[in-house]
Amino acid sequence: MIEARLHLARPRFALDVALALPARGVSALLGVSGCGKTTLLRALAGLERAAGRVALDGEVWQDDAERRFVPTHRRPLGYVIQEAALFPHLDVRRNLDYGQRRVRAGARRIALDQAVTLLGIGPLMERRPDTLSGGERQRVAIARALATSPRLLLMDEPLAALDARRKAEVLPYLDRLHDELGIPIVYVSHAIDEVARLADHLVLLDAGRVSAEGALADMLARLDLPVAFGDDAGVVLDGVVGARDERWGLARLDVDAEACLWARDHGLPLGRRVRLRVLARDVSLTLAPQTGSSIGNQLRGVVEAIVDEAHPALALVRVRVGSAPLVARLTRRSAHALALAVGTPVWAQVKTVALME
Amino acid sequence: MSAADWSAVALTAQLAAVATLLLLVVGMPIAWWLARTRSRLKPLAASLVAMPIVLPPTVLGFYLLALMGPHGAVGELTEALGLGRLPFTFAGLVVGSVLYSMPFVVQPLQQAFEAIDERTFEAAATLRAGPWDRFFSIALPLARPGFVTATVLGFAHTVGEFGVVLMIGGNIPGRTRVLSVAIYDHVEASELAEAHRLAAGMVVFALVVLVALYRVNRPARERARQAA
Secondary structure, three states: OOOEEEEEEEEEEEEEEEEEEOOOOOOEEEOOOOOHHHHHHHHHHHOOEEEEEEEOOOEEEEEEOEEEEEHHHHHOOOEEHHHOOOOOOOHHHHHHHHHHHHHOOHHOOOOOHHHHHHHHHHHHHHOOOHHHHHHHHHHHHHHHOOOOOOOEEEEEOOOOOHHHHHHHHHHHHHHHHHHHHHEEEEEEOOOOOHHHHOOOOOOOOOOEEEEEEEHHHHHHHOOOOHHHHHOOOOEEEEEEEEEEOOOOEEEEEEOOOOOEEEEEOOOOOOEEEEEEEHHHEEEEEEOOOOOOOOOOEEEEEEEEEEEEEEOOEEEEEEEOOOEEEEEEEEEHHHHHOOOOOOOEEEEEOOOOOOEOO | OHHHHHHHHHHHHHHHHHHHHHHHHHHHHHHHHHHHOOOOOEEEEEEHHHHHOOOOHHHHHHHHHHHHOOHHHHHHHHOOOOOOOOOOOHHHHHHHHHHHHHHHHHHHHHHHOOOOOOHHHHHHHHHHHHHHEEEEEEHHHHHHHHHHHHHHOOOHHHHHOOOHHHHHOOOOOOOOHHHHHHHHHHHHHOOHHHHHHHHHHHHHHHHHHHHHHHHHHOOOHHHHHHOO
């Protein structure tokens, strides 16, 4: 468990959080800029001196009550920031060596080769940082952090400085990090799409305070949170590849026996765990199953909740399909015309979307 | 050139070398502190270091003479330690030179340290480097151009000093008679040809040193372009 009770008062800003994050998987800190997510991450690393207590799996890094503060360089963590901050006077290999050399041989659990392979930077070893692209720099920075065998990886918007193409280049490596290493990650971001893809646990920060936290899938299915709103509103579904239709290039994601969705196939093997993001704007509701529709998925479910959106024309409806929640964005007129209420049985039509690994 | 003039050249080189070495050792921590501190004392400390730039050398020399003389605090200390008196000795010249050339060493170092992105140090800290480790593995290598500038300016400025030397070193051949004083002596004695030889040598020396400095300290990008 990652335990953080931190308090920091600045002239125009105050951080005041008490968190207990799972010590596995990716915990995302999400919020608008200035909400304190970077400050919180820096305080976890010991780069910022906030008052309170920080502990990782019972190992105390800071406890003001005991006058204990472990300086950053003695905390077994990895830290990756937006700008990579590679050492400009060292080539890639020596950047990677820098951290690893400073870790006791007995404490090295990740070999340099493993970090290099995981991030795909083998061909860059002799290059200088100023000759690398943004995406390459970021991958080197991540490998450099991993090479110290951290017990906690802190990432501060590692993709924010990259354009969409570079982002797409780095994201699969972050997936592998998540899947292949047992290192817990705290991931700061303001981009819901990154969070939906990578995170397992979500913390919403607002003006220096935690406004909500919980498992990602639960959080995204809640209609009382600001993440439920806007064009990016939608749920994530975790399941396995249950069937493939190679003729049409489709794969079926099974959350459970009832919630099965066809999505674009990326050649993933049967039984592989995958995540699917279903945006609220891609879900529509009908009272009876439709024929002659181009929509590939029709799922039977029950309305669980209805809330009005900020815009007076729109409403969000949560439908339970088997164990999976779906959120649909409708006009209020449609909701009224269908006489939707909590408990109404409906058919959810979901556009075929892409699987995320 | 006469043997006396050669002896002045050798003495000057020796003085500048010793002073530069001491300047780097003393100036480095001062520059590091000035670059990193948020202390309210910083403006005062920076001003003290910069004083020799605006003060006439004779003023600095005068006070050093008073301090290091038999009735000065420093003089009493050196006598008590059995070191004798510093004025009119080589050691006295070194002390004067170090103080006089201090800003020319501290300021380039300070600027070089200040130019290093704070995030680079933080990255090093998250990679297990402690404060001393960060200084030697990050700050020193990244401040290399500052060290080149500081070394060259410190050396060249010491070679060119006159006022302080005259005040505290006098004009003892072989012991405190440096180049600039030798030139002055030649002019006083109307030995213009000799004065000219030494003076022209100094001009060439200064020019060569500065050209070399500007070549070495070009931005890496520019050097790469020329190499390609």
